[in-house]
Amino acid sequence: xxxxxxxxxxxxxxxxxxxxxxxxxxxxxxxxxxxxxxxxxxxxxxxxxxxxxxxxxxxxxxxxxxxxxxxxxxxxxxxxxxxxxxxxxxxxxxxxxxxxxxxxxxxxxxxxxxxxxxxxxxxxxxxxxxxxxxxxxxxxxxxxxxxxxxxxxxxxxxxxxxxxxxxxxxxxxxxxxxxxxxxxxxxxxxxxxxxxxxxxxxxxxxxxxxxxxxxxxxxxxxxxxxxxxxxxxxxxxxxxxxxxxxxxxxxxxxxxxxxxxxxxxxxxxxxxxxxxxxxxxxxxxxxxxxxxxxxxxxxxxxxxxx
Amino acid sequence: xxxxxxxxxxxxxxxxxxxxxxxxxxxxxxxxxxxxxxxxxxxxxxxxxxxxxxxxxxxxxxxxxxxxxxxxxxxxxxxxxxxxxxxxxxxxxxxxxxxxxxxxxxxxxxxxxxxxxxxxxxxxxxxxxxxxxxxxxxxxxxxxxxxxxxxxxxxxxxxxxxxxxxxxxxxxxxxxxxxxxxxxxxxxxxxxxxxxxxxxxxxxxxxxxxxxxxxxxxxxxxxxxxxxxxxxxxxxxxxxxxxxxxxxxxxxxxxxxxxxxxxxxxxxxxxxxxxxxxxxxxxxxxxxxxxxxxxxxxxxxxxxxxxxxxxxxxxxxxxxxxxxxxxxxxxxxxxxxxxxxxxxxxxxxxxxxxxxxxxxxxxxxxxxxxxxxxxxxxxxxxx
Numbered sequence: 001x002x003x004x005x006x007x008x009x010x011x012x013x014x015x016x017x018x019x020x021x022x023x024x025x026x027x028x029x030x031x032x033x034x035x036x037x038x039x040x041x042x043x044x045x046x047x048x049x050x051x052x053x054x055x056x057x058x059x060x061x062x063x064x065x066x067x068x069x070x071x072x073x074x075x076x077x078x079x080x081x082x083x084x085x086x087x088x089x090x091x092x093x094x095x096x097x098x099x100x101x102x103x104x105x106x107x108x109x110x111x112x113x114x115x116x117x118x119x120x121x122x123x124x125x126x127x128x129x130x131x132x133x134x135x136x137x138x139x140x141x142x143x144x145x146x147x148x149x150x151x152x153x154x155x156x157x158x159x160x161x162x163x164x165x166x167x168x169x170x171x172x173x174x175x176x177x178x179x180x181x182x183x184x185x186x187x188x189x190x191x192x193x194x195x196x197x198x199x200x201x202x203x204x205x206x207x208x209x210x211x212x213x214x215x216x217x218x219x220x221x222x223x224x225x226x227x228x229x230x231x232x233x234x235x236x237x238x239x240x241x242x243x244x245x246x247x248x249x250x251x252x253x254x255x256x257x258x259x260x261x262x263x264x265x266x267x268x269x270x271x272x273x274x275x276x277x278x279x280x281x282x283x284x285x286x287x288x289x290x291x292x293x294x295x296x297x298x299x300x301x302x303x304x305x306x
Numbered sequence: 307x308x309x310x311x312x313x314x315x316x317x318x319x320x321x322x323x324x325x326x327x328x329x330x331x332x333x334x335x336x337x338x339x340x341x342x343x344x345x346x347x348x349x350x351x352x353x354x355x356x357x358x359x360x361x362x363x364x365x366x367x368x369x370x371x372x373x374x375x376x377x378x379x380x381x382x383x384x385x386x387x388x389x390x391x392x393x394x395x396x397x398x399x400x401x402x403x404x405x406x407x408x409x410x411x412x413x414x415x416x417x418x419x420x421x422x423x424x425x426x427x428x429x430x431x432x433x434x435x436x437x438x439x440x441x442x443x444x445x446x447x448x449x450x451x452x453x454x455x456x457x458x459x460x461x462x463x464x465x466x467x468x469x470x471x472x473x474x475x476x477x478x479x480x481x482x483x484x485x486x487x488x489x490x491x492x493x494x495x496x497x498x499x500x501x502x503x504x505x506x507x508x509x510x511x512x513x514x515x516x517x518x519x520x521x522x523x524x525x526x527x528x529x530x531x532x533x534x535x536x537x538x539x540x541x542x543x544x545x546x547x548x549x550x551x552x553x554x555x556x557x558x559x560x561x562x563x564x565x566x567x568x569x570x571x572x573x574x575x576x577x578x579x580x581x582x583x584x585x586x587x588x589x590x591x592x593x594x595x596x597x598x599x600x601x602x603x604x605x606x607x608x609x610x611x612x613x614x615x616x617x618x619x620x621x622x623x624x625x626x627x628x629x630x631x632x633x634x635x636x637x638x639x640x641x642x643x644x645x646x647x648x649x650x651x652x653x654x655x656x657x658x659x660x661x662x663x664x665x666x667x668x669x670x671x672x673x674x675x676x677x678x679x680x681x682x683x684x685x686x687x688x689x
Contacts, residue, residue: 047396049683066678072398080389086318098311099397143393 001025001151001182002046007055008206009041015206016041019055022201022211024184028177030193031186033203039186040079042203043155046184047076059151072101075149077140079156079186085129089120089139092128093146100147110146117172118142133160141169151182158192170196202299214299215268225249225264228271231288235261238284247271259287308399312407315394319384319408320377320415328376329419336364337426344430353433354560360427361569362525362631366622369423370576371602373416378584379594381408386588386682395682402674409585409670416577421570428566439561441541442503443548447557451490454555458498459486465518465551473501502548509536512544513551523550525652526560526630532652565631572629579621579662582669589676621665624658 002024009016017038031039044050045057048064048071057064064070084092093111102110115124118138123131128139137160144152154173158166173196177183187193193200200217202210210217232238239251239261247267254260265271268291279286292298340360344351382405385391394404448454459481461467473481477497484494505512515523515531523531527546535543542559549556580602587601588594609620617623630652653661 044683049392049395050681066395066401068398068400071396074396076392076396078389078392080392082388082390084315084319084390095311095315096393096397099308099394099399101308101398 001060002184003056003058003061004042004045004052005056005058007045007052007057009038009045009050010053016050017045017203017208018206020203020206020208021055022208024182024201026177026180026182027199028173028183028185028197029199029201030197031184031201031203032188032190032193033186033209034188036205037188037203038206039188039203040155041206042201043076043153043184043186046151047074047153072147073149074151074153075144075147077144077152077154077157079159081133081136083128083131083136083139085127087128088125089128089131089135089142090115090124092139093124093142096143097146102147110148114142114146117145119168134162134165137161138165138169141172145176149181152176152184154183154185156186156188158187158189166192166195210299217299225266226268226271226293227262227264227291228268229254229260229262229288229290229292230286231257231260231290232284232286233259234284235259238278238282239263241278241282245271245274309403309407312394312399312404313411316381316408316411317414320380320411322384325376325380329373329415332369332373333419333422333426336360336369336423337430339364340427340430351433352558353431354558354562354565357428357431357562357565358524358526358560358631360431361424361565361629362626365420365424365427365569365573366576366625366629366631367607370416370420370573370625371580371606371622372599373419374577374580374584375595375598375602377412377415378581379588379598381412381585382588382677383594391682401678405585405589405674405677406670409581409673412585413574413577413581416581417574420573420577424566424569424573428562432562439564440559441506441538441545443499443506443545443556445492445495445499447559448495448499449555449557451495452486454552455481455484455490455494455498456486457552457555459484463518463520463551465513465521468513468518469502469505469548469551472505473498477501506541506544506548508544509540511540512547515547515550518551521550522553523547524630525626529627529630529652529655532627532654568629572625575628575662576621576625579625579666579669582666582673583621586669586673586676589673589680618653618661621662624653624662627653627655627658628662 004020004022007020008018015038020038020042031042033039041050045052046059046064048059048067051057051063051065059067059070060073062070064074087095090111093115094107097107097111098104112121115121118141120135120138120142123135128136131139137157141154141157144154152173157173158169161169170192173183173185177197185193185196198214200211200214201208202217230238235253235258239253242248242261242263243251247265247270249264249266251261251263254262263271278284340356343356344353382391385394395401445451457466458470458473461470470478474497477494480494480497484491511531515521515528524546527543527550530539530543530546533539545559549558584594584598587598591597606620606622610617610623610626
C-alpha cells in the first residue's frame, strides 16, 4: 500500500529522512523513533504534504503529493494541536467529511458513527476550544477516520490521552487494522507501541534502522545476543544444564537473586523450543520467565546505539 | 457543495473577533472624521467635497488597501501559521479550489467592509445640494452674485478673463454699466448665466486647463477630460471647468449620490485586484502581512503620484481613474499637488478596466498555481 524507494528529504542542510526504502502493507505498523528521528517527515511524505528531495514515495502506486485520488483513500491525524477552536467537534468532522466527498444523505450518520468510535458523541456539540487535550486528540482521530480510509496515518495519536483513552484508542486501531486496513502509528514512547503491535519501523536521525517484527529484528542483531532470565529455585542446576546446548553462549547467576539465571543465545527460537522440554524432563519449577530483549526498549537501544 | 463548506470555513476563519474590530473601526473611521468636520464647519460644510476628499484619501487610499492586506493575506496566513491548513490540504479537494474559496471569502469581506465604510461616509456627509446633478447654472448655483459679477467685470485671473471674453456683446455691455458697489441686478445675472449655460452646453471644451496652469482641476474633471467626452458628458466637464475657474463662487453640481454610485461599483473591483495581489503575496512569503502593509502604504501611496509611466505600476492609479473624486482646492501647494502637476495625465477608464481585470486574473492564477505546487509545512514541524 505504501512504498518508499531510497527516499530522502532535506530541509536545506537539515535531514528529514535519509535514503529510506520500505514497504508497508495492511495491518498495524508502528513508526518508532526518538524526537527528530524523521517520523513526521516520513508521514508528511506519505500523506502528500511534502515531496521527497530524492527517491520515490508511492501510495497505492501513485505519487501522493497533492494527489486527490490518494487523499480519498487515506486518513491522516496530524501531531499538531491546532484545531478550529470556534467550531464544534461535530461541525469540524462534518466539514472534513464533506470535503472528503461523503454524500450529504449519509454524512450526518457517518459523522455520528465515527464520533461514537472515538467516544466523543457526548461532547460533539461543544466548541473545540473548550475541549481537553484528550478530547482534541479524539476529534482529530475522528476526522481521520470519517471517510472510511484504507490507509490511516496517525502521528503520535495517543499524546494527551489518559490511560483509559489510550487503551480505548489502541483497541480501536487494532480493530481497524484487522479490517484489512493499513494503520501506521508513530510514537516515541516504546511501551505504547508494545501494547499495539510487534510490526515496527525504527527510525533514528532520518535513517530507517530496522523494520519488521520486533522479535525478528532482535534476532538479526548478532552483535547483541538475546537474553532470557529464568527464576527457579534450582537456578545453578538449570544454568549448568543449559550450557550443554551449543547455542547458549553464557549463563549468569544473578548476584542479588540467587534464584535467577540469565542466559545469552544467538538462537532464541531453538532455545524457546528446547526450554519446555528441559523444564518438564528435569522437573524445574519456573517461577518467572522474562526476556528483557523482547522489550522494545532493548531493541531500540541496541539498534540506535549499536 | 464542498465549495460552499470551504467558503463558509474561510469566512468563519476571517471573521475572528480581532479582525471584526479592525473592520468596525475601518467602517466607522471615515464617517467619524466627516462628522467632526461637519460639526466643526457648521453652515460652511460642503458635503460633496468632504465625501470626495474622504472617499479618495480614506476609503480608497486607506480602508481598501488595509482591508485587502489584512483579509487578503489573512485568508491563507492564519491557517498556515496555526497549521490548521493541514486538515484541508490532505482532503481530496484540489488545492486551487481551497484557495479560490478563500479568495472569494476575502473578496466578500473586503468589499462589504469597504462598501459599508463608503455608505457610512455618504450618510454622514449627505446634504440636499442645490441644483443637484444638473449641468446648467441657475441663480442658486452662484454663492455670491455680486462678487461673481464683479470678477467678470474686472477679471483677476487669466482664466476669468478668457471666460469673460466669450460672453455675448450685449451681456458685456450690461456688465460694464453695472456699479459693483450696488447689489447684483437679477436681469444682468440672468443674462450672464444664460451665456455661460450656452458655453457649457456647446459641444466643445470651455477652455484647455493646460493654458491656465494656475487652475486646480479636480481629479474627476481631469479624468473626464481624458475620456474625450461628447454631448452631456462634455457639458458636465465644462460645468466642472467653470467651477474650477471660479473657486468658492460657483457651487458644485456634484452630488454625494452619483459619486457614491460610482464608488459602490469600483470598490469591489479594487477589492478583487488588491485581494488577489495580497493573496499571491501570502502564498509566497511567510510573513506576508508586513510586506503587504509596506506595499499598501508605501508603494500604493506614492507610486500613483510619480511622474511619467512609473505610476502605471500601481493598482491605485487605475482605481482613481475609475472612481475619480473632487478634492477641495487649497491656496497652498502641498506635495500632492506638486506631484499631480508633474503627472497631469490620467489613465483612460477603458484601459483602467482592462488593466485591473488582467491584474486580478494574473495574480489569482499565479496564486492558485503556486498554492497547488508549493509545500506548506513549517520546518520545525517537519521532523
